Amino acid sequence: MxxxxxxxxxxxxxxxxxxxxxxxxxxxxxxxxxxxxxxxxxxxxxxxxxxxxxxxxxxxxxxxxxxxxxxxxxxxxxxxxxxxxxxxxxxxxxxxxxxRTTFLYATELGRPLYETLGFRAAGGVETHTGTCPNGSGGARTAPAADVPGIRALDAEVIGVERRPLLDRLLGDLANVCVVADGDRVTGYAVGTPGETYTMIGPVVADDPAAARSLIRGVASRAPGSVRVDLRAGEAELSGWLAADGLPGRSGATLMVHGDRVLPGDRTRLYAPIGPALG
Ligand SMILES: CC(C)(COP(=O)(O)OP(=O)(O)OC[C@H]1O[C@@H](n2cnc3c(N)ncnc32)[C@H](O)[C@@H]1OP(=O)(O)O)[C@@H](O)C(=O)NCCC(=O)NCCS
Structure with a gap:
């Protein structure tokens, strides 16, 4: 053969x-x-x-x-x-x-292939990596009582209930930070430890300041270097992350298949889980 x-x-x-x-x-x-x-x-x-x-x-x-x-x-x-x-x-x-609405994050090499298959660009991310000093502040870790609020917020922003993926992400709440308005969770971020860095995402927040606080919260608790794929076009937040020890470089293109639009309220999604899961 x-x-x-x-x-x-x-x-x-x-x-x-x-x-x-x-x-x-x-x-x-x-x-x-x-x-x-x-x-x-x-x-x-x-x-x-x-x-x-x-x-x-x-x-x-x-x-x-x-x-x-x-x-x-x-x-x-x-x-x-x-x-x-x-x-x-x-x-x-x-x-x-x-x-289903099918999406992916494309490298420069992958993009021409995906275009021939009917994907079109729908945004992008800028990759920030580095280390954030311990104790540098940021949002608090999530108590178990916040989990239903995190699930509800994620479903609102992504437009679907993405369990069991979310259950895996929330498996160790020591890696999850939240911001809240009273009892209502208004933002959250997750750190997933990997071989070379902790991937921070998703980052869901009402505004760039809350997103920064969440990223700092997760990054300052991570054992080594971290990575966050920040939504492209967030110049102010990108500058803040660089000042926090996480400089940015080029990332990937978000592409969606056909003429579909991703559901949910993506304006509050500052960073995906990572390029593999969105
Ligand atoms: C991207 C990748 C998967 C493409 O695989 P491939 O087997 O070489 O692609 P194919 O031969 O199936 O290409 C199909 C068509 O896509 C387009 N295409 C693929 N690679 C291209 C390139 N480098 N430049 C321009 N067009 C390209 C062409 O239209 C091509 O058809 P043609 O060869 O008849 O012109 C491969 O280069 C790769 O693994 N790159 C490294 C990892 C990576 O970046 N993966 C993408 C992750 S999002």
Missing amino acids: TIIDAPVRELTVDDLPKCLDLARDREWPAEAAKWLLLFDLGEVFGIDDPAGGLAATAIVTHQGEELAAISMVLVAARFNRRGLGRRVMTRALAAAGAD
């Missing part, structure tokens, strides 16, 4: 080492914890390299009946421009289903 005939198949968690090898091949970090979460929550597709290892991957993660995120679209560099990216993406799109 040649790579042209090799079918797209559904991968299992046993394929994790091959997925990490493929990530390394494209100079992406080998983030086992993130892949494991995506294996758990999503459908992972891949194409085997007949010579061994994986030639391509793509993951679709359903968020309720209405939304789907596609991520980890990777083709081994040795198979560039042989149509593998299109094949795994077509399979992931079919798994997302025509009834």
